[in-house]
Amino acid sequence: MTKTWGERLSYLAGFIDGEAWIGVTKKHxxxxxxxxxxxxxxxxxxxxxxxxxxxxxxxxxxxxKKYKIMYTWKIQARKAEYFLKEIFPYLIVKKEQAKLxxxxxxxxxxxxxxxxxxxxxxxxxxxxxxxxxxxxWKIRKLNGGEYSGxxx
Numbered sequence: 001m002t003k004t005w006g007e008r009l010s011y012l013a014g015f016i017d018g019e020a021w022i023g024v025t026k027k028h029x030x031x032x033x034x035x036x037x038x039x040x041x042x043x044x045x046x047x048x049x050x051x052x053x054x055x056x057x058x059x060x061x062x063x064x065k066k067y068k069i070m071y072t073w074k075i076q077a078r079k080a081e082y083f084l085k086e087i088f089p090y091l092i093v094k095k096e097q098a099k100l101x102x103x104x105x106x107x108x109x110x111x112x113x114x115x116x117x118x119x120x121x122x123x124x125x126x127x128x129x130x131x132x133x134x135x136x137w138k139i140r141k142l143n144g145g146e147y148s149g150x151x152x
Contacts, residue, residue, distance in 0.1 A: 008053070009086055009087050009089075009090055010090045012049070012050065012053075012087055012090075013087040013090030013091050013092075014090070015039065015046065015050075016037070016039065016087060016091065016094055017091060017092050017093035017094050018093070019039050019040065019041060020037060020038065020039040020094065021036075021037070021038045021039075021143065022036075022037050022084070022094050022097035022098055022101055022139070022143075023036055023037075023097065023101075023139050023140065023143055024036065024100075024101065024104060024135060024136045024139050024140075025076070026136055031128075031129060031132070033104060033132040033135070033136055034076050034077055035076060035077060035080045035081060035084075035101045035102075035104055035105055036074070036075070036076045036080060037056075037074070037075050037076070037080045037083065037084070037101075038072050038073070038074045039072065039073045040061070040070055040071070040072045041070070041071060041072075042068040042069065042070055042071070043071075044058065044071045047071050047072075047073040050073045050075075051073060054075060054079060054082070054083045054086075055075065055079055056073055056074055056075035056076075056079060057073070057074050057075075058071055058072065058073050058074075059071065059072050059074065077105075078105075080101065080105075081101070081102065081105040084098045084101055084102055085102065088102070096142050097139050097142050097143065100135050100138055100139045100142070101135075101139065103135060104132070104135045107131060107135075
């Protein structure tokens with residue numbers, strides 16, 4: 001039986017709800033905030049399905065001998081945005097993280113947040129960093145991280 005695109009998206013969204021991390025990777029050096037998604041599993045074939053439809057990369061994680069080999073599918077930035085837009089209607093558990101990630105990308109796409117680095121205008125930099133940090137801390141809190149209220 002051939003699955004429809006909606007059925008495939010529903011399956012992938014269920015996997016994301018149960019096995020994935022949706023977050024923002026923060027690079028301090030150039031104040032860059034990147035929408036990131038990672039799914040880890042011992043079944044590489046499942047992760048190949050993600051890669052087949054949405055690209056990204058699969059990396060092998062080395063673990064102790066008594067454990068099965070772990071693989072992680074990763075995707076970032078525009079590709080992560082596209083992926084979240086596709087599966088968003090089917091998400092349940094990770095819907096809030098997805099909303100925040102898409103909000104970050106919307107701000108970047110609209111020019112309200114620079115995609116890389118900062119401008120020469122200090123006031124604009126402060127506003128940019130506040131918006132980025134707000135989303136970063138909200139999504140981190142949803143993922144179980146603590147909110148300190150301070151920029152690191």
